[in-house]
Amino acid sequence: MTAKHYMAFRLVIAAVLAAIISLSVVIGNYVLPVVTFFSCLILMYAVKKKVKEVIEDERDYEMAGKAARYTMTVFSLIAGVITIILFALRKENPGFELVGSVLAYAVCGMMLIYSVIFKYFQSKGRENSFWIQFGLLIILLLFVVFGLRLFSGEDNWICQDGQWIKHGNPSAPMPISECK
Amino acid sequence: MKNKIKELRLKYNLTQEELAAKVGVRRETIVFLEQGKYNPSLRLAHDVARVLKTKIDDLFYFD
Numbered sequence: 001m002t003a004k005h006y007m008a009f010r011l012v013i014a015a016v017l018a019a020i021i022s023l024s025v026v027i028g029n030y031v032l033p034v035v036t037f038f039s040c041l042i043l044m045y046a047v048k049k050k051v052k053e054v055i056e057d058e059r060d061y062e063m064a065g066k067a068a069r070y071t072m073t074v075f076s077l078i079a080g081v082i083t084i085i086l087f088a089l090r091k092e093n094p095g096f097e098l099v100g101s102v103l104a105y106a107v108c109g110m111m112l113i114y115s116v117i118f119k120y121f122q123s124k125g126r127e128n129s130f131w132i133q134f135g136l137l138i139i140l141l142l143f144v145v146f147g148l149r150l151f152s153g154e155d156n157w158i159c160q161d162g163q164w165i166k167h168g169n170p171s172a173p174m175p176i177s178e179c180k
Numbered sequence: 181m182k183n184k185i186k187e188l189r190l191k192y193n194l195t196q197e198e199l200a201a202k203v204g205v206r207r208e209t210i211v212f213l214e215q216g217k218y219n220p221s222l223r224l225a226h227d228v229a230r231v232l233k234t235k236i237d238d239l240f241y242f243d
Contacts, residue, residue, distance in 0.1 A: 057205035
């Protein structure tokens, strides 16, 4: 397979994936897009192996590194500003606080993962690299545990018998939407 | 940093495509290398020098 064929194949796969995800959102099936996503990943990997030509080289990797760094900076700045605005306007709409929190935690998570991966590559080849990598793994595990705790719904409002009931100690005010 | 890649490539009758295939990069990378717009890694510089039967020192030079 040539590089051109591979690029065309990649476009087709992207279009199919987008169509299936859209369809899944409409019909409310959330297993289908996950299965399709991983199937497409495996398919792309298998097809990429069949390409004889060089698809990417060290110049592409260098550019990808630069692009990732700029993307991190730009996205973090924009998300940070939007988060501050959303928090400032939370009295106008209590939902803004939740959106702002999700955005803020997403940016923090992304920066943490970036830092951990950066440190991992920095530690490679060092004498104490094992302990550095072990420490990074612990940080990642703590992040996952913290995330699970955060999104587990421990401190939230629960709709029960037509009434909003406090579960734990939610920071957000009682939802204004109707409890059915 | 300048280089003699184009000069030596033509001497050995190699196209950019062929040189790229021999050193395992895309043709565009050879184009940028020849124009002095890309500084290669030591490994790539070594591979290009080997294919063009020269040394890195002779292939790349500063003005």
